[in-house]
Amino acid sequence: MTLKFYGAARTVTGSKHLLTTGRGTRILLDCGLFQGINTDELNQNFGFDPAEIDVVILSHAHIDHAGLLPRLVRMGYTGPIYCTPATADLCRIMLLDSAHIQEKDLQRINERRQRKGRQPLETLYETEDVERTLDLLHPVPYHQPYDLNGGEVTFLFTDTAHILGSAAVSLTIREKNEEKRLFFSGDIGRPNDKILRMPEAFPQADYLICESTYGDKLHEPEPDMKAHLLRIVRETCVERRGKLIIPAFAVDRTQELVYALDQLESADLLPRIDVFIDSPLSVKATGVMKRHEECFNPDILEYIKKDGDAFAFPNLHYVSDVDESKAINERPGPCIIISASGMAEAGRIKHHIKNNIEDSRNTILLVGYCSPNSLGGQLKNGAKEVRIFGETYAVRAEVEVMDSFSAHADYAEMLRYLSCQDPAEVKHVFLVHGEIDRQLIFQHHLEKAGFRHVSIPTPYETVQL
Numbered sequence: 001m002t003l004k005f006y007g008a009a010r011t012v013t014g015s016k017h018l019l020t021t022g023r024g025t026r027i028l029l030d031c032g033l034f035q036g037i038n039t040d041e042l043n044q045n046f047g048f049d050p051a052e053i054d055v056v057i058l059s060h061a062h063i064d065h066a067g068l069l070p071r072l073v074r075m076g077y078t079g080p081i082y083c084t085p086a087t088a089d090l091c092r093i094m095l096l097d098s099a100h101i102q103e104k105d106l107q108r109i110n111e112r113r114q115r116k117g118r119q120p121l122e123t124l125y126e127t128e129d130v131e132r133t134l135d136l137l138h139p140v141p142y143h144q145p146y147d148l149n150g151g152e153v154t155f156l157f158t159d160t161a162h163i164l165g166s167a168a169v170s171l172t173i174r175e176k177n178e179e180k181r182l183f184f185s186g187d188i189g190r191p192n193d194k195i196l197r198m199p200e201a202f203p204q205a206d207y208l209i210c211e212s213t214y215g216d217k218l219h220e221p222e223p224d225m226k227a228h229l230l231r232i233v234r235e236t237c238v239e240r241r242g243k244l245i246i247p248a249f250a251v252d253r254t255q256e257l258v259y260a261l262d263q264l265e266s267a268d269l270l271p272r273i274d275v276f277i278d279s280p281l282s283v284k285a286t287g288v289m290k291r292h293e294e295c296f297n298p299d300i301l302e303y304i305k306k307d308g309d310a311f312a313f314p315n316l317h318y319v320s321d322v323d324e325s326k327a328i329n330e331r332p333g334p335c336i337i338i339s340a341s342g343m344a345e346a347g348r349i350k351h352h353i354k355n356n357i358e359d360s361r362n363t364i365l366l367v368g369y370c371s372p373n374s375l376g377g378q379l380k381n382g383a384k385e386v387r388i389f390g391e392t393y394a395v396r397a398e399v400e401v402m403d404s405f406s407a408h409a410d411y412a413e414m415l416r417y418l419s420c421q422d423p424a425e426v427k428h429v430f431l432v433h434g435e436i437d438r439q440l441i442f443q444h445h446l447e448k449a450g451f452r453h454v455s456i457p458t459p460y461e462t463v464q465l
Helices: 069-074 085-115 127-134 225-239 253-266 280-290 298-307 322-330 348-356 375-380 411-418 436-448
Strands: 002-007 016-020 026-029 055-057 081-083 137-139 146-148 153-159 167-175 178-184 207-211 243-247 274-278 316-319 335-339 363-366 385-388 391-394 398-401 428-432 462-464
Touching: 002 428, 069 085, 069 127, 081 085, 085 127, 085 137, 085 280, 207 411, 225 243, 225 253, 225 335, 225 363, 243 348, 253 274, 253 280, 253 298, 253 316, 253 335, 274 280, 274 322, 274 348, 280 316, 316 322, 322 348, 335 348, 348 385, 363 375, 375 385, 375 398, 411 436, 428 436
Parallel strands: 026 055, 055 081, 081 137, 178 207, 207 428, 243 335, 243 363, 274 316, 274 335, 363 398
Antiparallel strands: 002 016, 002 462, 016 026, 146 153, 153 167, 167 178, 385 391
16 A cells, blocks of 8 residues: 655645545545645646546545635546545535636636746636536535445544534555554644634554644633733724724634624624625535534534524624725724635735724734745735735735634644554654645654654655555
């Protein structure tokens, strides 16, 4: 049995790991898009023939884990794609959104390549490819063992609490008279998520494929997130009569913010100002989340019993229409605008920042990871001027940061998650989904915890299990 790492090897995007059993069954774990600078060609070619893959098992709906599924189908894959029910519902909105982005970005990418004298790229995928991909989704609930290929392989989903529907995958592979147990973590969430349940323990494994995004980091404790948010709202919207602009990822981050504001409103603490969720994808994702309360933790379920809806309160407006979005920037007076994308690199949030960044009454609140070169990253690092849509803007608005919203476990939380395993029974740990400097530190932490063989695969490395 072999395992080959086609993505997320010494990097944090493009999650793709190919398991080939002794009988030749080819199982692809995730099919993620490479994101960032100089990734265009990486997304064009898989390094394997998609038509020869038998099964895809998907950990969750984030684009760096699911975003190349339509490309896989476009290039010949016709088999099933197994995922949790919530992941299937999120893929239906996120992959269609990704297709629109691919189509819009292709012209810009090819113009740049033409200036450099390079051949143009074909589109990764189109809406029609997404539609065919969605037909292949097979939802499998958590904790329900599922047999593949006549019982040669059985897999089980357990909750990782990273985003709605996220799952770790435990596989049992039967070869001759022997069983081998392989575990794939996907992305590991945090133990005290405001909406989702705790990450779950999983069955003992022989081999672990484990993410390592924050392998060198401990998250700083947030003493009172709601109090922090309320202070920023009051200072911006009440004292300075300005607008609070919040770039936020459409899935989970936006809903966490809405839930926090809903709680403040229920406690009669939130000022009577309009709150706009200005992102079509965020609006759809909130609808998906409401349909999957089976993923929620006891606290929010108890809150819903009393409040009726954790994502709706007076003065909260969900905006999808383009004209309504433009009208937000023309309205006078204070308000809160939550819009995608979370790094402020694309989407309506760039327009809101452009229109409000030079007014000192306003605040831009950053609530998640931003790559250093992104607009959000520049603001986070204290830039005095930024370029938006080709023009330079002075940063006169206040810039605030709240890091308590991270959806990735830190190294202590990952070690706690892995503590359900007997290290003496684990033959090998493979670290993926991380930068090499952080992975080396996490490798040391795992070895101190008793895991004997911990390695960091290189791109396209093949290992024999």
